[in-house]
Amino acid sequence: MSNGYHIMIVEDEKIAGKVIHQHLKEKGFQVFLFEAPEEALLHFQRHTADLALLDYKLPGMTGEQLFEKMKEINPLTSVIFMTAYSSVEKAVKLLKMGAYDYLTKPIEMDELDHTIENALEKVTLVKENRRLQESLHEKFSFQNYVFNSEKMQQAVNMALRAANSGANILITGESGTGKEVISTIIHYYSSRKDKKFIKVNLSAIPGTLIEAELFGAVKGAYTGAVPRTGKFEEADGGTIFLDEIGELSPDLQVKLLRVLQEREITKLGSNTPIHIDIRLITATNADLKELVKIKKFREDFYFRLNVINIDLPPLRERREDIPLLIDYFIKKFSRRENIPIESISKEALNLLVKYNYPGNIRELENIVERAVILARTTVLTPQDLPVFIHQASPGFTDPGSPVSQSLSSVEEEGLTLPEILSMTEKRVIAKTLEKFDFNQSKAAKALGISESGLRYKMQALKLV
16 A cells, blocks of 8 residues: 555664564655654655654654644644553543554554554545545635545445546435535536536426426427426436426426436427436425335336445534534635634534534525624624524533443533534444444444544544
C-alpha cells in the first residue's frame, strides 16, 4: 500500500530507527528518519507527512509535545506512537489527543505493517473527503453540502463513481436529506453535464396531468389539449430527475417501464413513437420494497429503477456534521441579512446537536435562519431557538439499548463542544458494538480504527 505515501520516523535510538526506516523503505514508502524532534518539526513544516511514527521519549521534548506542534501545522497527519513504557492511561491520553494508535517496543514488524496499513486507509479516506468537498464547492457551488461523517462520504463517493455510467440511479432517504442535491452532483459530474437537467416533482403534479407532463400531448388528446413537449423529450441527451417516484400510479409505472426498456416515448393522443436518449435518476422517501410487497409498486419497475441505490442518512445519524452545517448556515444568513453573527453559544449548540431533526438538513437550515434574524446579540443563544427545540427529548439513543442505558444519566447541559463530540463518539462506538454483537474486530473495522484503538477508546469513554 505504498503509493508514494510520505512517512516520518522520529526515533532517537539509532539502531531501532534505522531498522524501521529500512523496512518501510523496502515496502516502497517515502521514509524520512530523524533523531532530533526539532529537525523533524522543521521537515514537517516544509513537507507535511501522511503518517508519523513518534517515539514517546525524545531528547529536548516528548513525543506528545511534538505531536501537539504537528497538529497545529496539519491535523490530518496520522500519528502512531512507539514506546517502551506501556500503560493504558498514557495510551488513552494520546488517543484522546487524536493519535491513531500506540505500539509497544520492541516493535513487531507484522504488527507495524498492519497498523500502518489501517492508518493510511484512514488518511486516504480523509483526503478523499476533503477532495470531494473542495471539488463540489469550487466547481459546482454545492457549499451547503458539508460533511465529515463516513456515511455521507460513502454516499457522495458512490454518486461520483456512478455519475459517468448509464445506469438508472435510485436515491432514497427521508425528506430534507439532500436527494435533489445528490442528483445534481451526479448530472454535473457525468458526460451529460453540458446537456439539460430536468427536475420533476411527481407529488406536485395532479395525477391526471402526469402522463402529459412526462410524455407530452398532441392537440385534441383530451378536452382543451394543446400540443406540448413532455419532460422526457425536453431532457433528450441529458438527465431527468423524477422526485417522489413512489407517488406514480401503477398504470403510469407500466408506461414508464416501457419507456425505459424501449428508449422511446409516445405523446398522449399520438401513435408515433419518439426516440429519446436520457439518463434517469429517481428519488423517494417511501419504502419501495414495502410498497412492492403490498402490490402498490411494480416489482419489475422497482428493479429497473434500482440499478444503483444511493441511500442518504438522516441528520440524526450523522450528528458530527451538525456543527459544520450550523457554522455554514450562520455565515450564509449573516451575509444575506447583513447581521454580524459571530458564533453560537455552547448551550445553543448543545441543544441543536441533541435535536432529532425530522425535517433533516432543510429543517436545520430553517432553524438557523430564524435564529440569525431574531438574534439578540452577535452570539446565538438558546433564547434565539424555537420553543420545540427546548421541548425536545435530550436523549441521543434508544433507552432500551443495554449499552445506551449507560448514556442516559449523563448531564449534558452546559457542555463544551469537545465534551459534546466526546459524547457523540461514545454513542457511535456503543451503537457500532451493538450492531456487530460486541465483536471488537468487526466494530473497529467499521469505525476505521485499530482494535487496540477501539479498546482504549472503550476504556476512556467508560464503555467497559
